[in-house]
Amino acid sequence: MHSPRTLRELFGYGVLGLPLAALGLPLVVYLPAYYATLPALGTGLVGTMLIVARFFDVVSDPAIGWASDRFPTRFGRRRPWIAAGVPLLMVAAWFLFVPPDSAGWGYLLSWSVLAYLGWTLIYLPYTTLGAELSGDYDERSRVTAFREGFFALGTLVAIALPALIAGGQGGDAAGLAAVAVFLLIGLPLAAGIFLWLVPEPRHIRRQPPDWARGLRLLAGNAPFRRLLIAYLLNGAANGLPAALFMFFVLHVLGGDQIVAGAFLGVYFLSAIAGLPVWLWLGRGWSKHRLWCTSMLFVSAVFAFVPLLGEGDYLGYALICILGGSVLGIDQAIPASIQADVIDEDTAGGGDGRAGLYFGLWGMATKLAFALSLVAFPILEWSGFDASAESxxxxxxxxxxxxxxxxxxxxxxxxxALMWRFPLGRERHAHLQASIESASSS
Incomplete structure (x- = not known):
């Protein structure tokens, strides 16, 4: 039996997501659109540099995941990496969010690479530890739901700051600087709370598999392969509207920075409100069916987007409310399934290589975002100009x-790929019994 985590532990775990989300949204939504307007850059060049930075970033995920599995310290396996990533991310985010007007492709590329590295040092061990906090099928969804709830709150902060600054005639640059200042204060504070309140579960170490056997276990994990492909494709599907959101609001709907902030606020408030509702509706379901249902729902909602034109604020607000209501499920449930898939490896003798698995999923996330950035050169090819009034x-x-x-x-x-996913409640219960039997022997 697995004891549920206390609210104190869940709060300590989730709160680190708040400043990370405050950084994450501007990196995807605000930053590309702002850099595209700088004199030395353009839409196509910004997209290309961010794609290149993401490919640098891809390499770091499995490396950091593997290292956090294999080099435990007296402070734990995951926590030291998080502590090391905090100062790097703070410095890199400042320079990335407060660029000089003369910033060119080299400036954007170098600080993006360092910011992504700092993010990975924190986020990858952070999400890995979340999977290790419980082995229970439903408790894992509770842990990830707390994290995604704080992510939604952090995203609202990232929305409110630029909107408030823009409303005060501060402009896009001042709004990004405000987010950077928030990160400088909030990230070390949240990391300190996390390190204080969240215990790292003791790793019961068995004889680790050699590389050849470890790779065979990895390649033979059929649920992992299917989930990885689904995760990559869904990440690209989510990355496209995220990367193009500002362009759509400004150039299709005819809005401004304040209008964009209002839409984002509605979207993420709906995400906070919708997460417990969808978890309640899906209670007793297998996780993959709940995830699939949420994707079908948001697809039906988003199918109306091409019908919108200039001034269609009410229709777009309704899309934000309905589409945002399943955002938390779309983030929390795949992460919970990831933890279950790792149990296939552990039961087969993989020694609980959660860091490596989350590194590979992190790599898929970065590749998905890189794929979504292909939209920038396509837009430029079509004649789109981010700095033009029309x-x-x-x-x-x-x-x-x-x-x-x-x-x-x-x-x-x-x-279609995930509807008949082979790892549900019954299979997971069998895996957990096998793992607990091996640990006690």
Whole structure:
């Protein structure tokens, strides 16, 4: 039996997600759109540099995951990496969010690479530890739900700061600087609370497999392979509207920074409110069916995006409310399934290589975002100009298709892949019994 985590522990675990989310949203939504307007850069060049930075970042995920599995310290396996990543991320985020007007491709690339590295040092061990806090099928969803709830709160902070600054005539640059200041204060504070309140579970170490056997276990983990592909595709489907959100609001709906902030606020408030509702609706379901249902729901909602035009604020707000209501499920449930998939490896003798697995999933996340950034060169090819007051009808149609149609098609494919996922409640209970038997012997 697995004892549920206390609210104190769940709060300590979840709170670190708040400043990480405050950084994450601007990196995806605000930053590319802002850098695209700088004199030495453009939409296509910004997209290319961010893709290159992401490919640098891809290499670090499995390396850090493997190292956090294999080099335990008296402070734990995951926590030292988080502590090391905090100062690096603080410095890199400051320079990335407060660039000089003369910033070019080298500036954007170098500070993006360092910011991504700092993020990985924190986020990968953080999510890995979340999977290790419980082995219970439903408790794992509770842990990830707390994390995603704080992520939604942090995202609201990231939305409110630029919107408030813009409303005070501070502009995009001042809004990004405000987010950077919040990160400088909030990240070390949240990390300190996390390190104080969250105990790292003791790792019962068995004889680790050699590389050859370890790779065979990894390659033979059929649920892992299927989930990894689904995770990559769904990440790309989510990354497209995230990366193109500002362009869509500004150039299709005809809004401004304040309007964009209001829409994001509605979207993430709906995510906070919708997470417990969807968890309640899906109680007793297998996780993959709940995830698939949420993807079908948001696909049906987003299918109406291409019908929107200038001034269609009410229709878009309704899409934000309904689509945002399943965001928490779309983030929390796959992460909970990831932890279950690792049990296949552990039961087969893999020595609980959660860090390596989460490193590979982190790599998939970065590749997914890199794939979504291909939209920037495509937009430039269509004639779209982020700094122009108006764009051609053809380029705006391309923008709407990339923002609202392509993600729906990809998500429907993910549902087809995951609907008959082989790891449900009964299979997981069998795996946990096998792991507990091996640990006690």
């Amino acid at each position: 764009n051609s009808d053809g380029s705006l149609v391309v923008l709407a298709l990339l923002y609202g149609v392509l993600p729906v098609a990809v998500k429907v494919g993910v549902v």
